[in-house]
Amino acid sequence: MNNSFFNKKIGIPRAISYYNSYPFYYGFFKSLGIKIILSDKTTTKIINEGCKYVVSDTCLPVKVFAGHIINLLDKGCNVIFVPSIQSTDYKINNCSKIRGLPEIIRNVINRDFTMIEPTLDKTENIDFKNFCTQIANAFEIKDSIRIKNAINAGWETYNRFCKMTQSGICYQEALKNAIEGKLIKNTVEIVKPLSVVIMAHGYNLFDDRISMNLIKKLEKMDVKVYTSINVSREKAISSIKALGEIQYWANELELTGTAAYYLLNNKVDGIIALSAFGCGPDSLMVDEMTYHCKEKGMPLIHLTIDEHTGEAGFVTRLEAFIDMLMRKKRRLIDKNSHKITKQITEIVEINNNKILTGSMK
Ligand code: SF4
Numbered sequence: 001m002n003n004s005f006f007n008k009k010i011g012i013p014r015a016i017s018y019y020n021s022y023p024f025y026y027g028f029f030k031s032l033g034i035k036i037i038l039s040d041k042t043t044t045k046i047i048n049e050g051c052k053y054v055v056s057d058t059c060l061p062v063k064v065f066a067g068h069i070i071n072l073l074d075k076g077c078n079v080i081f082v083p084s085i086q087s088t089d090y091k092i093n094n095c096s097k098i099r100g101l102p103e104i105i106r107n108v109i110n111r112d113f114t115m116i117e118p119t120l121d122k123t124e125n126i127d128f129k130n131f132c133t134q135i136a137n138a139f140e141i142k143d144s145i146r147i148k149n150a151i152n153a154g155w156e157t158y159n160r161f162c163k164m165t166q167s168g169i170c171y172q173e174a175l176k177n178a179i180e181g182k183l184i185k186n187t188v189e190i191v192k193p194l195s196v197v198i199m200a201h202g203y204n205l206f207d208d209r210i211s212m213n214l215i216k217k218l219e220k221m222d223v224k225v226y227t228s229i230n231v232s233r234e235k236a237i238s239s240i241k242a243l244g245e246i247q248y249w250a251n252e253l254e255l256t257g258t259a260a261y262y263l264l265n266n267k268v269d270g271i272i273a274l275s276a277f278g279c280g281p282d283s284l285m286v287d288e289m290t291y292h293c294k295e296k297g298m299p300l301i302h303l304t305i306d307e308h309t310g311e312a313g314f315v316t317r318l319e320a321f322i323d324m325l326m327r328k329k330r331r332l333i334d335k336n337s338h339k340i341t342k343q344i345t346e347i348v349e350i351n352n353n354k355i356l357t358g359s360m361k
Contacts, residue, residue: 008139009035010116011077013068014042016061016098017085019202020254023178025081027157028132031150032141037077039068042209046071047307053108059276060306061203062097062104064210069109078113083131086121088250093123095249095281157181165229170215171206174229194325195224197262199255199289200274201282202228204305211274212311214303214318218272221322226268228254231261239264243292255285263289263298270299270325272318277306299325 010029012018018025018038029036040046042064050067072080082102087093097104102117118134119126129151136147161178165171168186177184196218198205205211205227218225228236236257240247243260247253255273262268271293275282286302293300301321303314 008033009037009077009079011037011039011072011075011080013065013072013080013082014039015065015068015207016101016203017083019206021158023161023175024154024158026154026179028135028150028154031153032136032139032146034139037072037075039071039075042067042207044209047209051307054104057278058104059097059279060210061201061276062101063307064203064207065101066105066108069105069113073109073111073113080113080115081135082115082117084117084119085250086119086126087123088120089122091123092247092250092252094251095279098250162229162232166232168230171227171229190224192222192224194222194270194322194329195226195268196270196272196322196325197226197259197268198272198274199259199285200227200272201251201254204274204276210305212305212309212314214272214274217315217318218322221319223322226258226262228258231258235261245288249281249285251281252285255282256289259289260292263292263296268298269329270301270321272321273300273302275302275304277304277309299328 012022012025026036046067047060047064048067049070050063050065053066053070054063069080069082082105084099084102085094086099093099102115105115116135116138118131118138120128120131122128132151132154133144133147136142136150141147157178160181160183161174164174164177164184164186168189169177169184173184198214200211203210205214208216215225215227231239231253233253236253237247239260240252240257242264243256245256245260247257249255259271259273263271271289273282273286273289275286290300290302292298299321301317303317305314
């Protein structure tokens with residue numbers, strides 16, 4: 001492949017791995033001198049386009065991914081990044097759709113374009129350095145020092161992003177600052193009457209169209225929201241272990257790991273599971289968390305989404321859940337305030353007795 005064909009540009013669909021890895025890709029491609037063309041933010045048109053190509057029982061994120069490929073092709077971008085992420089650690093696997101993403105796209109979109117389709121498979125010893133080298137090689141960049149520097153640049157941007165999100169800065173703000181080379185600090189810890197954690201894949205939650213602005217909706221209800229980007233990888237892994245579970249899925253840290261961390265630390269009033277209709281891994285992880293939540297008396301709601309999900313029904317379920325959490329919290333406060341009143345009465349009675357006993361002597 002020659003450089004003039006690629007013209008050092010790559011189209012990245014704003015879907016699937018974009019939501020977790022874009023800060024890395026940004027630093028990496030910039031350092032290699034490759035210009036990124038992003039697809040537009042997800043719209044109903046993009047979803048409908050994707051649905052035309054992918055069979056109906058495929059999950060929504062894959063349909064959305066296909067829609068973003070069409071969006072890039074319509075922009076005139078014909079070199080597109082479609083990674084095949086098989087496993088992210090030894091025997092920590094992705095679902096078959098993410099593993100076979102290049103195959104799905106090749107077979108359903110019959111248009112003239114080139115896919116950059118590196119494989120990451122740590123189970124088979126294809127590590128992240130190898131993954132990055134495959135990308136660079138596709139652009140005929142073979143210099144190992146240049147590739148190493150690009151990987152370091154990718155991690156630098158990614159680590160900036162993580163530092164900000166783990167300090168409580170929201171996804172969009174952290175992303176914007178990370179790619180601008182800035183590192184800002186969160187100085188104010190906002191306290192709200194209720195707090196929840198959302199267990200969901202980044203590609204479902206941070207895509208405002210797919211999640212129907214779930215985070216903003218909760219914030220408008222005066223609810224503090226925690227998500228996977230607020231929890232470090234180490235904390236998520238140790239929380240899964242602390243629950244007595246074994247990590248199997250690559251995206252498990254975003255779901256079980258995140259929910260387990262907030263459940264075990266008693267930091268939230270409820271858990272919201274958001275997943276795509278028909279997603280096998282999510283149904284297993286949500287079932288697992290439902291079991292642990294029941295044991296610990298933590299309310300959990302499971303919201304599923306597909307291309308037909310209506311916003312009205314979604315909001316009704318969400319409001320009912322938040323309303324239930326609020327009533328539960330009020331009951332708890334009332335119960336505790338009775339306890340406190342009883343304790344004060346007892347202390348006063350004891351003290352009065354002492355005074356009485358003292359004065360009789
Ligand atoms: S993990 Fe679930 S939602 Fe994600 S691509 Fe696989 S089946 Fe679809």
